[in-house]
Amino acid sequence: MNFFYELWEYHKGKITGVILGFIVGLLIIIFGFFKALFLIFCCAVGYFIGKAIDRNIPLREFINKFLPPYK
Template structure:
């Protein structure tokens, strides 16, 4: 396909493309793993994204763990 055509489609229909891709991936995951295993995978991906985002923002990993774990867990 022509690169200009792909850029034009992305500019005008990016939400549809992303939504369709996510829907397709979610459907495949549910077929392969089942509903509850897919939910677990999605929760793990979300947690990984949040931790990675905070690391990218230069937040200290120990501060992140202090927020997630019970008080007094690490010394």
């Protein structure tokens, strides 16, 4: 168990990159390039919305950063 902890501690960027690359590769093989790109985009949007919720930023304020104000 100590081996895996040390491996993660010293190589977390490489391990994360390999895992993300593997997942993106699988998505492209399964869905095709543009569908995989859309899925990755949706995941990124969900991540940023979740990050805003974790920081207690009101959703309206978060959306106003990216979209023009509604008149």
